[in-house]
Amino acid sequence: MENSNMLKSYSPSEMLNLWKTIMHLEPVRRECTIERDDGIDLDALLQLHIDQWYAHLLTTAQPEWLPIADVKASVALSIDGSGVVTATVPPQCVRPVEWRLDGWACSVTRFISPGDPEASVQHNEWTRAASQQPAIIDYGDHLQLCSGVAGTTPTLATARCVVRPADGCYIFHQAAIATIPDWEKSRPALL
Numbered sequence: 001m002e003n004s005n006m007l008k009s010y011s012p013s014e015m016l017n018l019w020k021t022i023m024h025l026e027p028v029r030r031e032c033t034i035e036r037d038d039g040i041d042l043d044a045l046l047q048l049h050i051d052q053w054y055a056h057l058l059t060t061a062q063p064e065w066l067p068i069a070d071v072k073a074s075v076a077l078s079i080d081g082s083g084v085v086t087a088t089v090p091p092q093c094v095r096p097v098e099w100r101l102d103g104w105a106c107s108v109t110r111f112i113s114p115g116d117p118e119a120s121v122q123h124n125e126w127t128r129a130a131s132q133q134p135a136i137i138d139y140g141d142h143l144q145l146c147s148g149v150a151g152t153t154p155t156l157a158t159a160r161c162v163v164r165p166a167d168g169c170y171i172f173h174q175a176a177i178a179t180i181p182d183w184e185k186s187r188p189a190l191l
Contacts, residue, residue, distance in 0.1 A: 007067060010170045012047070019046050022180050053183045054170050058094040058162055065173035068097055072159035082125045085145040085154045093161035096138060100158040101145055104131045107158060108145075111138040122146045 010018060020026040025042070058066060069092075076088040085101065100107040112119045112135060119137045121127045122144065129135035129146040137144040145154070165171050 006064070007171050007173055009165075012168060012170075015050055015170045016043060016046060018177070019050055019180065022177070023184065049184065049187070050170070052187060053180065054172075056183070056187075057172060057176055057179070058164060061172070061176060061179075063097045063162060065176050066162045067165060067171040068160055069163045070158060070160050071163070072156040075156060075159050077154045077156065079152070079154050082128075083147040084122075084128070085147075087143045087145060087156075087159070089141055089143060089161070092163045092166060094164055095162050096136070096143060096160070097162060098158055098160040099136055099143065099145065100156070101131075101134070102155045102157045104134050104157070106134070108134050108136045111136050111143070113137075114139055 017026065023046075025046075071090050071093055074090045077085055079085045087099075089096070096111050098107045098109050112122070114137055118135070122129060122135055122137055131147065135146045137146070
């Protein structure tokens with residue numbers, strides 16, 4: 001994983017404790033005992049909030065705050081007759097950051113949404129981007145890289161993505177902690 005020296009990793013229990021501290025739920029006063037049998041499971045509720053916040057962070061925060069990995073070894077590529085390369089994105093990838101095919105003059109760091117008018121330009125072989133100024137349409141589970149060279153086998157030079165940690169930990173830059181109170185005030189309803 002890239003940029004790991006700038007990031008901090010929290011286990012689920014460490015993240016829960018951090019969240020409780022930030023939300024002023026810790027330290028707990030212990031000089032009395034109160035028992036209830038109709039209360040909520042606070043830890044389970046907070047875990048939902050944490051997971052929702054982290055999913056939002058992975059999809060929206062600046063890449064420098066997040067775990068990034070070059071996943072080119074686990075990307076499947078295919079090319080059609082006109083040179084458009086389709087790349088199947090591995091499941092741990094949340095969003096692309098920088099992609100480049102061998103032979104391209106530069107990397108792509110701005111990815112086009114399928115509904116963007118610029119995406120429709122890429123569907124025509126006469127208006128499609130070329131290797132000097134490539135373009136990539138992001139469909140979520142796959143990307144269309146415009147353009148490769150028809151009749152060749154495409155290879156990736158770079159396929160950097162924001163990735164979801166496989167071990168269930170929460171990895172992010174310390175600066176992201178400051179977003180938690182605002183997130184709690186304005187977060188969307190729990191699903």
